[in-house]
Amino acid sequence: MLGIPASDPAGTVYVLTDDNTLQAIKPYSGTLIWSYRAGEPLSDVLFVGADFTVYLYTESRKLIAVTPGGTVRWKRQFNSPLSRSPAASPEGAVILPMEDGRLIKINGRGRVLWEKPAAYSYTSPVVDQDGSLYISGDNNTIFSYKPTGNGGWSYTLPARAEILALRSDYLLALTSERKAFCLDIRGNLIWENDTLPSGNPVSLLSSPDRIHIVYSSGMVIALNPDGSEESRFQGPPTEGFASIDSKGALYLFGRDRKLYRLMDDELIEIESDTPMTAPLLGAAANLFSGGENWIVYSYKTPASAQGWAGYRGGPLRNGAVDSGASLKRLQEYYEGYPGYLYFEMMSQSPELDKRLEIIDRFEKLQRDNQLIEKFPFAPLLLIDMAEEGISYASFDGSLVSNSSSLVRIKALNLLGDIGDIRTRRFIISHLYQEDSASAAVSAIWALAMIGFDYDGAATRAIASAKERFFNDDGVLLTICDTLEEIVYYNGIIPDQSGLHVLSSIYSSNAPYGIRKRAGEIFDNFTGGPRLK
Template identity: 25%
Template sequence: MKRHRFLIFFLLLNSFAFSQANHTPLWRVVTGGRILSQPVIGPEGNVYTISEDRKLYSVSPQGEMRWQFASKDPWSETIALTSDNKIIISNTKGLLYLLDLNGNIIWTYKLSSPLRGDILVSPAGQIWITTIEDSIIVISPNGQLSFSIQLPNKPSISPVMDYDGTMYISLNNKQLLSLNSWGKRRWSITIPGITTSLVIGNKGILYLGTDQGSLTAIGKGGEILWSHKISDNNLPLKQLFISMNNQLISLDQSGEISVLSSKGNIIKKTSLMSDVSGYGSLSDSGILYIPTSDYQIKAISLDGVILWTYLSDRPFQSVMTTPGPIIVAGGSDWILYAFKGEPSTFTSWSVLRSDSSNTGLSHRNGFFTYYDEYFKDNPQYQYYKKLIHSTGDTGKWQVLSYIEETLQDPEWIQKMPYATSLLIDIAREGLINPNYHKKRIDNDFPLTRGKAYELLGVIGNIGCRDYLIDALNHEYDTSAIVSCINALGSIGHDYDGGISRSISQAIKRNTENDQIAQSGIQAFRQIVAYNGRPTDSMMLDSLANLFQGPYLPHTRALALSLFEEIKKNNLNVFN
């Protein structure tokens, strides 16, 4: 009887293990070689990855092959997307490509030497490349050299970048460098080991794991906040993750998982029971998807419960969670896989590949959301906020004096969102002129420029209008272009057709960009409402091109609706 019970238990146990090991993929796409890069997810959910057969593959969310882009030389093992959804990729000869989402070449740039590690994209859209000659090459969005930096030692892993443009790069001599967006060194410190993983958490705190299994927290100014031994086996911390509730998760080479508070206190530990073979991912709900050395992908909760596994005949290289929600994985069996999984807004890779576009930027649930959270705990900000909303003008001018001091600070860009937030509040009171925000327009940070454009729209006088028209003619970042167009639309008064022309030209320069097109249509509608008619013939031409052009159905419908409304009401264009 006992023997029968044992046999039944044994069969049930093996049946459970078998069902886990045969978790069913949603689809498979066979490539011509080993998958080299972590998959990258585009705005429509399309997947981009590199294979050893020297091809870049584009696959739809349903697993259908969209296109392939071949190179005569092998590809380097990294892809990234820009903020305006262009693909950046380089071959092993150092030839850098910028492609559109259909695989067409926009430009190429020949690097002085092949790249090492990941491609980073700054908030300003600049492309940061680390080369095998231990230099950093920075390329502008239009494919021109911006500047280069020679590093004092070889990087231990790929550099990472925060949302304010601050770059961190760890070197093999146990030095950690912090650079600003122009490549100027902010600080350097000695760290307790060679860095094997990096991630940026709340309030800009940098967490780094080392080859000896320790975890160190470093403040924005380079101060070491704490350092603890994490790995029980003194093994390298292969990956670090930040959960949605700001807990730290470390993963060492042996598969040991540690969950920690932001202070470094260990909350719990669990294990994958096998070594790690590649880079994994964390979903918003706290499920880890990790490739292991026994040729599996394991889905494990932070409580240590194995939810499912998938077994292949070759090791997996990487797993990527997506908003889909699907999980995309590639490995040595030449196959790109997709599985049903928990959604993830952003994915924390070990070297801060923190979003599914692999720009290398840290994720803060939105840049200015992060600063708003910071302001809540900042007594100086709250003090000035009260002065702004106090009766009379004295308090408001006191705040302006503080802002003028901020703009003369050598590290002014670090305080810029702070100052801009205050300026916008004052602008709503109608107390300042456009000269106060010019420095915020003339900087390398699209998010800051976007807030400055918002400020100009709030003030709304003729000087602001002219600033915005000039800015729109030179702006290249999609989010900043949208902010600038929205500000122009909110001003509305277009006595000479200059606003309509600048918006029409921006739409034309950014063909097939639905986000810019939709903001332009809304601004046109506001201009027509304010002035009683279109203010320039280019507005009608632009609307006609939009509803007949290569845009999403919703964009075309918006354009057609406004066009027909103008025609129906027989609204003539100003001469």
């Protein structure tokens, strides 16, 4: 079976072949990076999470998590097939819609964050920037779920929604009765269009200034942002595989197994010497597709650099792509959430006992796996409390510092336990500034608990901390353990500074146990033995 490749946020292209092998390809050269053979029949699910984890689903209903480096991180057995493709959540988890009606949220370490009974999903989940998700279920109803899995709003349409898509802060829906609807993310109707032509809509895509509806007949309807129709164009009959780039160029996979580009009402066939698969636009806006002669092709688009000729791999299968978002949107979302302003005020209180009281309460809820469910904004408050210190004006107008390393330590520990990849940048920035060895240990271990470090930023921050705390045995041992965790999570050495740090610890005057630990981890990373 042929389909589209998948891509991670860095642009790496992933393909599944008919011999149950996952292959990773460099986006700019087409060079094979690595391959992983599953050893059992795979379904057509190929999905990349916001933390770059690549997910496969076997025909025996097993979810396999593969690291960006090509090693298997974990496997988990389920008792139901997937009903639709998964969706990525911005904190590093994925949402699995099961055929038995359940929604399951699982993070990159294989931990099930929540499992909720839900209506059978007629569309793949659509995830917003804050982690809220939307699905089309029974009784023609769109259901929303909060990032915690708790129910949000629901909206009943005159007919079942067949396709859902997000456009900025708006949810778009196409129904089986030739109507288009636009809702805001609070569930309020913004507009509807009941003048669509008859036929079977198969794709819903947005460019900066248009909404495109693609029909199986090849008809392409362009709507303005207000829902009014802008134009119609007859393209090739299609099964619905389509992509759109930042310049508004629409790429269609026809039933004739050819690729077409539609831009400014001009349809161009993308030339190839072999029937192609559906298009994928990578992170660099390159267009990728596969052919029956086991070649993956990259093409230049109006928004990309030059493509490359091809990579000889194997017949491709379907894939899916999604991405995450920032903490800024989460803060905007929860500003009006019950209790947020109270806890924010308490977290910024100059009184140490008030901040510790909040953290103690959060720690207990986290142990019971209830923290994010009850206080989904907790990571935002913990970031506030992990800041260097709090200064406030005394009665005589002078500034008094009430900084407490204990608050920072406890807040950083809890951020690591939560494991939201969106907090990683803050923890890295904090580690560069931290002057307390004990708090640095907490920051370093929080990065270990998060794990994701594909760009090597955490590894470099840890290397910097080693230079500042080179005489602290606790820091050195934590660095060793953390680098081991980061390499396990990513399947690669994210930055060579990690090896230099281990080598320097091994050669230092640290206690023998720490030096031995550094040498063992170095050898494991490099395939040693190089250090003994």
